[in-house]
Amino acid sequence: MGTKAASDDNSRAPEAAFWESDGERVHCLLCPQDCRIADGRVGICRVRKNVGGTLRTINYAQVTSAGMDPIEKKPLYHLHPGSSILSLGTWGCNLGCMFCQNYGISQGQPATQTLSPEQAVKAALDARSRGNIGIAYTYSEPIVWYEYVRDTAKLAHEAGLKNVLVTNGLIREGPLEELLPLVDAMNVDIKAMDDGFYRKLCGIRSGEQARRTVEAAWGRCSVEITNLLVTDENDSEEQVRRLVDWAVSISEDLPLHLSAYRPMYKMTAPPTPMDRLQRAAEIARERLNFVYVGNAWVQGGGDTVCPDCGKVAVERDGFDARSRLNAEGGCPECGRDLNVTV
Numbered sequence: 001m002g003t004k005a006a007s008d009d010n011s012r013a014p015e016a017a018f019w020e021s022d023g024e025r026v027h028c029l030l031c032p033q034d035c036r037i038a039d040g041r042v043g044i045c046r047v048r049k050n051v052g053g054t055l056r057t058i059n060y061a062q063v064t065s066a067g068m069d070p071i072e073k074k075p076l077y078h079l080h081p082g083s084s085i086l087s088l089g090t091w092g093c094n095l096g097c098m099f100c101q102n103y104g105i106s107q108g109q110p111a112t113q114t115l116s117p118e119q120a121v122k123a124a125l126d127a128r129s130r131g132n133i134g135i136a137y138t139y140s141e142p143i144v145w146y147e148y149v150r151d152t153a154k155l156a157h158e159a160g161l162k163n164v165l166v167t168n169g170l171i172r173e174g175p176l177e178e179l180l181p182l183v184d185a186m187n188v189d190i191k192a193m194d195d196g197f198y199r200k201l202c203g204i205r206s207g208e209q210a211r212r213t214v215e216a217a218w219g220r221c222s223v224e225i226t227n228l229l230v231t232d233e234n235d236s237e238e239q240v241r242r243l244v245d246w247a248v249s250i251s252e253d254l255p256l257h258l259s260a261y262r263p264m265y266k267m268t269a270p271p272t273p274m275d276r277l278q279r280a281a282e283i284a285r286e287r288l289n290f291v292y293v294g295n296a297w298v299q300g301g302g303d304t305v306c307p308d309c310g311k312v313a314v315e316r317d318g319f320d321a322r323s324r325l326n327a328e329g330g331c332p333e334c335g336r337d338l339n340v341t342v
Helices: 117-130 142-158 173-182 195-202 208-217 237-250 274-285
Strands: 019-022 025-028 036-038 048-051 054-057 065-070 084-089 132-137 162-167 185-189 222-229 256-260 291-294 312-317 320-323
Touching: 025 048, 025 054, 036 048, 054 142, 065 117, 084 117, 117 132, 117 142, 132 142, 142 162, 142 173, 173 208, 185 208, 208 222, 208 237, 222 274, 237 256, 237 274, 256 274, 274 291
Parallel strands: 084 132, 132 162, 162 185, 185 222, 222 256, 256 291
Antiparallel strands: 019 025, 025 036, 048 054, 065 084, 312 320
């Protein structure tokens, strides 16, 4: 296994974590793609390369996208509502989703700028005056930026900043366990409960590891999940109920974002019908306390509502959030814990 790499000299790229020699190949142990990579080639992610028998991370400190985003854009609705976060992204991904919204950086190799971990933390600290709470590793897949995320997150925590992952969750247990103490919040994209969806549309055998990531992270950092409802692929009531069954097995307070799909990249199916999106939200709200609707305007679809008394605790209009939470992040009316970090 291994994709042909560009001929650039990557001998000075940092050595990657989590790999072993496998004869004339190297075996990457970061994610469940389980790549065995020949010399001069890269893994499925295109950013971990066998250079003379050593696995190297060739996108280390290479930033394709940077900006200040509302925390709601991640989406994270239960971490400091209404705040902003410095968002950084690189190129590469361990999936090849046919409907990818950021395919230009996940599947392409756009221009980059070098931003060391120290520079990233300084930029985040400088942005505190604009309401910045930390650094989000986002836009493409942060798992394949592992070493940079780890090194930057350590410095960010030392500086009193928050670290956020927006991820597909497809990381092995060992690397996840090393990273989790540095993570304050994550949104994990659970693409479907059916592994056939992952094989057909995402280029991986199974999504089980993404579900394990959520289960391992719950209670150790703030966790939310997203499900993009792709028309006629994973938007049936049966698929939604399976997702909800699994989510409830973790906690009825696990926030779920149901997101509308639009044709993108290689996927030409029509947009998610609004009635299916609304029906999915109705099904989810039967058993989950915090269900949100994204990529489509639905009255109250982004509000955080107390499941006990029905009081709107955080009202949202797009990415604009107006919080009425009490000082502990609870309901302003009855005081119920709403699983919000303030």
